[in-house]
Amino acid sequence: MTDHGPQPVERELPTEEARDLLELVRDLVRREIEPEAAAQEEAGLFPRELFRLLSSSGLLALPYAEEFGGGAQPYAVYLQVLEELAAARLTVGLGVSVHTLACHALAGYGTKAQQSEHLPAMLGGGLLGAYCLSEPSAGSDAASLRTRATRSGDEWVLEGTKAWITHGGIADFYTVMARTGDEGAHGITAFLVPGDAPGLEAAPPERKMGMKGSPTAQLHFDGVRIPDERRVGEVGQGFAIALDALDSGRLGISACAVGLAQAALDEALAYTAERRQFGRPLADFQGLRFMLADMATQIEAGRALYLAAARLRDAGRPFSRQAAMAKLFCTDAAMRVTTDAVQLLGGYGYTADFPVERYMREAKMLQIVEGTNQIQRLVVARHLMGPESH
Structure with missing residues (x-):
C-alpha cells in the first residue's frame, strides 16, 4: 500500500538561530497548545497564561529590535512561526499577530523615550x-x-x-x-x-x-x-500609521490562514489514509487525490506569496500591494481548503468530533478581518491603475 499521510512542512529559515527557534515553537505547540486546543475553543476559553509563556519565551517580540527586548528576526521568519502557531490553534496565532500589530505604532513612530519606557514591557513583560x-x-x-x-x-x-x-x-x-x-x-x-x-x-x-x-x-x-x-x-499622522501597521498585519493574517489551511489538509490526509471504502484507503481514489493535490497547491502558493511579500518588507522595499494580494489569496485559499476538508471527511467532517468543521468556521473570519477581501481587491487595483483611480 502507498504511504499516505501528512508530511512535515519544509521551512525557509536562513540561520541556525531561526531553525532553533522553530524547534522551540514546535515543542511548545506539542506540549502547551495542541492538547487543549479543541476543548478550550469549544468552551470559549482564552489561554491568557499561554500568552504569558509566549511573552517570556520571546515569541511576542520576534520582529522587533533587540534594543527594546525584541527578537530581531526577519519578518519572513516571524511569519513562519506564526503559521505554526495558527496551525495548532488559530486563537493563538491570531492573538500573536494582533499583539504584534498593536506594538507596531510605538516601535515604528514612537520617540526613543516612549520606546524605552513602554516597549520592553509590551514585548517581553507578559502584557497583551x-x-x-x-x-x-x-x-x-x-x-x-x-x-x-x-x-x-x-x-x-x-x-x-x-x-x-x-x-x-x-x-x-x-x-x-x-x-x-x-x-x-x-x-x-x-x-x-x-x-x-x-x-x-x-x-x-x-x-x-x-x-x-x-x-x-x-x-x-x-x-x-x-x-x-x-x-x-x-x-x-494616525491614519498613515494605521495603514502602515495594516500592511504588516495583513501578512500576519496571511500566515495564519496558511497555517489553518495546512491543519485542515493534514487532517484530511490522515483521515483519507485511514478510512477504507471498497477494500482500499480513500486516498487511493483518483478523484480524492485530485482534491488533496489542489488543496496542497493552494497552500504552497499562499505560503510562497506571503513569504515573497515578507522578503520585500525585510529588504526595506514597498510591499503594500503584495501584502494585499497575500491576504486576499491566502484567506480565500483557507476557505476553499477547509471546505474541501469537510467534504473529504463526509458526514464526520460535519460533526464536532473532528476539527475540520471548526477550521471552516474560523476560515470565514480571516476573509473579513484587517480589511475584507473586497477591500484587498480595491487596494491591489489602485496599485495597478495608479493613485488617481477610484
Missing part, C-alpha cells in the same frame, strides 16, 4: 495588546471614524466607541486611532491607552460563529484621559 481602528459605523471606511480625542492642557480626553476589537476587555494596552481634527484621513492621531484607564469599559464579547476562544468586543471611551506623552507620532 490590542489594536483599535474599527468602529460601529467605520469598518472598511476607517477614515470616517468618530472616536474623538480633545486636547485638555497636557492631556487628551477620548470619547467614543471602537468595535470588533480582538482582545477587547482583556488587553493590557490598546493602540487607539482617534479623531483630533477635521473629517477625513488627516485628522486622526494614534494613542497608547492602558487597559485599566478610568473611563474605558468593554462591552460583553460578541457571540461569533467561530474563534470562540478569542474575545472580540466593543470598547467604550467615556472621558478617558491620556497624557500627551502617550500620543504616538505627530498629531494628524
Whole structure:
C-alpha cells in the first residue's frame, strides 16, 4: 500500500538561530497548545497564561529590535512561526499577530523615550495588546471614524466607541486611532491607552460563529484621559500609521490562514489514509487525490506569496500591494481548503468530533478581518491603475 499521510512542512529559515527557534515553537505547540486546543475553543476559553509563556519565551517580540527586548528576526521568519502557531490553534496565532500589530505604532513612530519606557514591557513583560481602528459605523471606511480625542492642557480626553476589537476587555494596552481634527484621513492621531484607564469599559464579547476562544468586543471611551506623552507620532499622522501597521498585519493574517489551511489538509490526509471504502484507503481514489493535490497547491502558493511579500518588507522595499494580494489569496485559499476538508471527511467532517468543521468556521473570519477581501481587491487595483483611480 502507498504511504499516505501528512508530511512535515519544509521551512525557509536562513540561520541556525531561526531553525532553533522553530524547534522551540514546535515543542511548545506539542506540549502547551495542541492538547487543549479543541476543548478550550469549544468552551470559549482564552489561554491568557499561554500568552504569558509566549511573552517570556520571546515569541511576542520576534520582529522587533533587540534594543527594546525584541527578537530581531526577519519578518519572513516571524511569519513562519506564526503559521505554526495558527496551525495548532488559530486563537493563538491570531492573538500573536494582533499583539504584534498593536506594538507596531510605538516601535515604528514612537520617540526613543516612549520606546524605552513602554516597549520592553509590551514585548517581553507578559502584557497583551490590542489594536483599535474599527468602529460601529467605520469598518472598511476607517477614515470616517468618530472616536474623538480633545486636547485638555497636557492631556487628551477620548470619547467614543471602537468595535470588533480582538482582545477587547482583556488587553493590557490598546493602540487607539482617534479623531483630533477635521473629517477625513488627516485628522486622526494614534494613542497608547492602558487597559485599566478610568473611563474605558468593554462591552460583553460578541457571540461569533467561530474563534470562540478569542474575545472580540466593543470598547467604550467615556472621558478617558491620556497624557500627551502617550500620543504616538505627530498629531494628524494616525491614519498613515494605521495603514502602515495594516500592511504588516495583513501578512500576519496571511500566515495564519496558511497555517489553518495546512491543519485542515493534514487532517484530511490522515483521515483519507485511514478510512477504507471498497477494500482500499480513500486516498487511493483518483478523484480524492485530485482534491488533496489542489488543496496542497493552494497552500504552497499562499505560503510562497506571503513569504515573497515578507522578503520585500525585510529588504526595506514597498510591499503594500503584495501584502494585499497575500491576504486576499491566502484567506480565500483557507476557505476553499477547509471546505474541501469537510467534504473529504463526509458526514464526520460535519460533526464536532473532528476539527475540520471548526477550521471552516474560523476560515470565514480571516476573509473579513484587517480589511475584507473586497477591500484587498480595491487596494491591489489602485496599485495597478495608479493613485488617481477610484
